[in-house]
Amino acid sequence: MAKRECPRRGHDSVEKEVLGILRRAVGEYVSGGIMSRRLGVSRAAVWKAVESLRKKEFRIGSRPNLGYILVHGPRHIVGLDIETGLGVSAIGKSVVSFDSVSSTIDVAASFARNGSPEGTVVVAESQTGGRGRLGRRWSSPAGCGIWCSIILKPAVSPRDAPKLTLLIAVAVARVLSEEYRINARIKWPNDVVVRKRKICGALTELVAEQDAIRYVIASFGLNVNQSPCMFPPELAETATSMRIEKGRRLDRPEVLRSVLREFDAEYAQFRNDGGVRILEEWRGLSCTLGKRVRVELREERVEGVAKDIGGDGSLIVETRGGALRSVAYGDVTLLR
Amino acid sequence: MAKRECPRRGHDSVEKEVLGILRRAVGEYVSGGIMSRRLGVSRAAVWKAVESLRKKEFRIGSRPNLGYILVHGPRHIVGLDIETGLGVSAIGKSVVSFDSVSSTIDVAASFARNGSPEGTVVVAESQTGGRGRLGRRWSSPAGCGIWCSIILKPAVSPRDAPKLTLLIAVAVARVLSEEYRINARIKWPNDVVVRKRKICGALTELVAEQDAIRYVIASFGLNVNQSPCMFPPELAETATSMRIEKGRRLDRPEVLRSVLREFDAEYAQFRNDGGVRILEEWRGLSCTLGKRVRVELREERVEGVAKDIGGDGSLIVETRGGALRSVAYGDVTLLR
Numbered sequence: 188m189a190k191r192e193c194p195r196r197g198h199d200s201v202e203k204e205v206l207g208i209l210r211r212a213v214g215e216y217v218s219g220g221i222m223s224r225r226l227g228v229s230r231a232a233v234w235k236a237v238e239s240l241r242k243k244e245f246r247i248g249s250r251p252n253l254g255y256i257l258v259h260g261p262r263h264i265v266g267l268d269i270e271t272g273l274g275v276s277a278i279g280k281s282v283v284s285f286d287s288v289s290s291t292i293d294v295a296a297s298f299a300r301n302g303s304p305e306g307t308v309v310v311a312e313s314q315t316g317g318r319g320r321l322g323r324r325w326s327s328p329a330g331c332g333i334w335c336s337i338i339l340k341p342a343v344s345p346r347d348a349p350k351l352t353l354l355i356a357v358a359v360a361r362v363l364s365e366e367y368r369i370n371a372r373i374k375w376p377n378d379v380v381v382r383k384r385k386i387c388g389a390l391t392e393l394v395a396e397q398d399a400i401r402y403v404i405a406s407f408g409l410n411v412n413q414s415p416c417m418f419p420p421e422l423a424e425t426a427t428s429m430r431i432e433k434g435r436r437l438d439r440p441e442v443l444r445s446v447l448r449e450f451d452a453e454y455a456q457f458r459n460d461g462g463v464r465i466l467e468e469w470r471g472l473s474c475t476l477g478k479r480v481r482v483e484l485r486e487e488r489v490e491g492v493a494k495d496i497g498g499d500g501s502l503i504v505e506t507r508g509g510a511l512r513s514v515a516y517g518d519v520t521l522l523r
Numbered sequence: 524m525a526k527r528e529c530p531r532r533g534h535d536s537v538e539k540e541v542l543g544i545l546r547r548a549v550g551e552y553v554s555g556g557i558m559s560r561r562l563g564v565s566r567a568a569v570w571k572a573v574e575s576l577r578k579k580e581f582r583i584g585s586r587p588n589l590g591y592i593l594v595h596g597p598r599h600i601v602g603l604d605i606e607t608g609l610g611v612s613a614i615g616k617s618v619v620s621f622d623s624v625s626s627t628i629d630v631a632a633s634f635a636r637n638g639s640p641e642g643t644v645v646v647a648e649s650q651t652g653g654r655g656r657l658g659r660r661w662s663s664p665a666g667c668g669i670w671c672s673i674i675l676k677p678a679v680s681p682r683d684a685p686k687l688t689l690l691i692a693v694a695v696a697r698v699l700s701e702e703y704r705i706n707a708r709i710k711w712p713n714d715v716v717v718r719k720r721k722i723c724g725a726l727t728e729l730v731a732e733q734d735a736i737r738y739v740i741a742s743f744g745l746n747v748n749q750s751p752c753m754f755p756p757e758l759a760e761t762a763t764s765m766r767i768e769k770g771r772r773l774d775r776p777e778v779l780r781s782v783l784r785e786f787d788a789e790y791a792q793f794r795n796d797g798g799v800r801i802l803e804e805w806r807g808l809s810c811t812l813g814k815r816v817r818v819e820l821r822e823e824r825v826e827g828v829a830k831d832i833g834g835d836g837s838l839i840v841e842t843r844g845g846a847l848r849s850v851a852y853g854d855v856t857l858l859r
Contacts, residue, residue, distance in 0.1 A: 348733075352733045376734070391732065393729065393730070395728070396728055397688045397836070516733065
């Protein structure tokens with residue numbers, strides 16, 4: 188048998204490249220012949236890839252003589268769909284999607300321990316054991332939100348890790364404000380709020396030696412398509428979703444791609460400046476600074492005016508009498 | 524069949540209790556009848572437990588009319604042997620021993636994630652992928668040392684976690700000095716040294732959210748019975764063992780029990796005072812303070828006199844000109 192001229196390409200890889208070409212064509216048809224030549228595979232292989240994508244709920248139109256067109260991707264979140272053509276330098280190069288997991292944090296941590304590279308993203312349509320801060324439960328019903336964890340391996344001191352929580356909140360708040368015109372603000376340390384209602388929570392899990400980070404799992408849960416009645420009763424007054432704010436359902440894969448792109452850009456900056464800019468951006472988006480706050484710590488309660496955020500991500504509160512307290516953790520209530 | 528009067532006890536539990544009784548008897552015989560009554564099991568069950576212990580290399584003597592006596596435990600490290608009669612409040616309540624693991628850190632981390640309680644200890648006779656600081660390899664040949672990881676779940680801020688590394692070093696240095704009359708000192712941050720040679724390395728791996736510790740794996744590798752020729756050539760001049768220092772082989776299980784007891788006491792103190800006393804003890808045992816040092820950081824080198832250790836475990840160096848630098852990590856060389 189004659190040797191094949193080009194190395195045989197895996198079916199998955201052809202599929203991804205076909206999807207990439209169709210996506211870059213934005214609303215234009217691409218002929219099977221062009222794709223076949225560009226990828227160095229047979230036209231049958233292109234057709235097979237298209238069929239396989241269709242089975243994964245990519246809507247791909249075709250017309251004789253014109254070829255194929257990507258009408259839209261799946262309505263739910265599919266790793267291949269998210270990662271293809273994302274155009275990022277690190278975050279989201281590989282996106283692994285699940286129907287249901289206990290918690291994306293735990294899955295991502297297990298990937299990280301087993302050597303998955305920085306920027307690997309784990310998303311799930313639903314979580315059976317979604318975690319919020321301090322082990323609290325996080326409501327994550329199927330198909331409504333984005334439940335996502337990202338593996339990071341920054342070469343910075345563990346001391347700088349708390350800034351990564353700020354970074355997630357900044358990335359989400361910016362996407363909501365700039366791309367969706369939702370007036371999102373950040374409530375220290377890790378909530379994104381709209382009209383004082385929580386729309387997104389962020390959480391970082393750090394694994395470190397005394398002096399070096401092994402990895403960080405940066406996670407967020409973003410409420411996208413919940414209608415008011417879909418929140419558990421105890422959250423009805425304090426939570427919101429993009430759908431509630433915009434009055435229409437949104438395309439979750441598109442939202443996720445935007446957040447990952449923004450996160451990618453912010454993270455590149457973080458690696459350059461150690462978080463200097465992220466603190467500035469955080470200050471600009473904060474709804475906590477300048478307000479009277481009460482912070483519940485483990486064993487006491489601090490009241491005063493939130494003055495600033497420290498280089499380590501802590502909140503600096505001016506208490507009565509003018510003393511400054513740096514608070515590393517705690518639940519914040521904004522007072523009147 | 525008549526109901527048994529007392530609930531049936533698992534064989535493992537009888538074995539542990541028999542071992543506990545024999546150990547507490549220190550050099551005295553205990554009759555099978557007494558054990559049988561005390562434990563509420565048949566004499567045959569006592570005999571079976573003794574046989575099972577003998578198979579695990581416990582040397583147990585027996586004489587008619589007198590009963591059983593524990594001559595000595597196994598020469599190698601066996602979980603049951605270490606944990607029985609240790610008399611601790613938390614650390615070492617459960618000790619899991621392995622012949623060989625990749626790294627006790629990874630095994631303990633996996634136990635911690637799956638809910639093993641605080642104080643669980645993982646030890647191995649050898650490690651195929653023993654880790655030192657910053658992912659460096661750690662030489663851990665079979666049967667010579669103690670390679671040990673301890674699960675901790677302290678309710679303190681992640682900021683206080685670095686003190687736990689100091690705590691391990693203090694516990695080991697105290698046992699060496701006080702019980703074995705080996706003049707051990709601590710070299711910042713995590714080495715125990717004798718005559719400037721490393722005898723023990725300590726390492727903590729922290730898993731934390733921004734504001735709460737999920738767990739810490741506190742690990743140490745202690746050189747016990749290596750002879751000089753057993754160190755890899757690159758360590759020949761810079762490492763030592765208890766055997767080299769004392770001129771005789773030592774009983775590793777006994778050494779481990781002492782370290783766990785000391786660690787247990789220090790850790791109880793740490794939970795009470797947040798690490799105040801541990802810093803004092805560390806200062807008293809340090810061979811770094813007051814010395815001219817060079818610290819290699821990631822991107823620079825700091826030279827000066829090591830003045831103190833900060834509340835966060837960092838080294839405070841007075842550089843030329845009198846400025847104080849707080850160094851959180853790095854390799855220290857003591858200068859002349």
